[in-house]
Amino acid sequence: MPLDPSRTVAELQELRELTGDENGAQRVAWTEAWARARDWLRGKVAETGAVEEIDEAGNQWFTLDGESDRALLLGGHIDSVPNGGWLDGCLNVMAGVEVLRRIAADGRPPLTVRLVNWADEEGARFGRSLFGSSAAAGSMTDQDELRQRRDQNGVALPDALREHGVDLDGARAARSQLENAVVYLELHIEQGPVLESMDLPLGVVLGTFGVERHLVTWKGQAAHAGSTPMDKRRDALAGAAKLALEIRPMAAEVGDGAVCTSGGVVCRPGIVTSVVETAEQLLDQRHLDAGKLARLLELARKASERFAAEENIDVSFERIWNIEPILFDEKLIALADESIREVAGTSHRLPSGPLHDAAEVARAGIPTVMIFVQSLRGLSHTKLEDTKEEHLELAVQALDRLTTKTMEAYA
Ligand SMILES: [Zn+2]
DSSP states (O other), rough: OOOOHHHHHHHHHHHHHEEEEEEEEEOTTSHHHHHHHHHHHHHHHHHOEEEEOOTTTOEEEEEESSSEEEEEEEEEOOOOTTOOOOSHHHHHHHHHHHHHHHHTOSSOOOOEEEEEOOOSSSOTTTOOHHHHHHHTTTOOOOOOHHHHHOOOOBBBHHHHHHHOOGGGGGGGGGGGGGTTTTEEEEEEEOOOOOOHHHSSSEEEEEEEEEEEEEEEEOOOOOOOTTTGGGGOOOOOHHHHHHHHHHHHHHHHOOTTOOEEEEEEEEESOOOOOOOOOOEEEEEEEEESSSHHHHHHHHHHHHHHHHHHHHTTEEEEEEEEEEEEEEEEHHHHHHHHHHHHHHSSSSOOOOEEEEOHHHHHHHHHHOOEEHHHHGGGGGSSSTOOOOOHHHHHHHHHHHHHHHHHHEEEEOO
């Protein structure tokens, strides 16, 4: 069967009809609609002869045997956020199905080819994203914490999993799935505005951003708004305000895609008649380069100390969360570049702000790369999420070329 990218678009529309409503996609993991989507997917893959297996974490695998046990993996996630878009995650899966059909029709491939539909990438119901891929990658270490999690209706995560045949305590056994994996490829919508602003359909993803997330606490002195002269104030908000603006030149100085966000400030006592005594400020910094990420944090600390001295207040940093940048494989990045140039003329390399299942697989040491396809208006996680059909078809072609090139390079 020759590759037919228009079939992928038609199947994505079919899936939208089957599991969406007027508010968007409703395939939240561990729900009935999600299970229905998985059953539907099973039917789509059946004709290829690939054998299905559900692993201990609920990941759905389809395996097409090759000359070698060594496996090339194609991945995506069919789960969505509530009121989600029609492409996030399922484009990856359905493009993979089309590539699988083409490979099966060409005869026995040199490498075993496996398509994986990761379980619960979004974490929409229980707040734990990358569930299935982290179990398979061996980075799931929060079992005790997961056991306590409940959804909005008070249903415990282990109970929801059990309804779908998954035992939380056994989920980490999914790790054996990556034993024979030699390479992992994933297509995804960009979910941001970069490719559209450059008028390019496709790009190669260099990796996922490292993140430094801090709570910056400024401490001054509450004082009466009427009786305290301006030069006698110790105003905690003044420090937070200065830092909120300083992150712009800071990101510009470090460059190469650096982004910094001050996502909120809580002031106490927070009344109109008092100088602010305490300002708790949220700071999020991201970069693809670990050294440059560290530099961003250092600049933020130094600037904060300067502002604290200027305002006669105190400042302290408390780390809320961080993750290292995860870099994709250079050889695969070059192959993806080549594949994109062949189908679209021009390629572009860009980092990913969001984490993806691919980041978990890369962290497990398996050479990984992603292709991004343009998102219209940069929107995702909303029913407004969209991509031009011609770009979707180019994306399927690029994934197919990349699969062929990767097979040749790793066989
Ligand atoms: Zn996704």
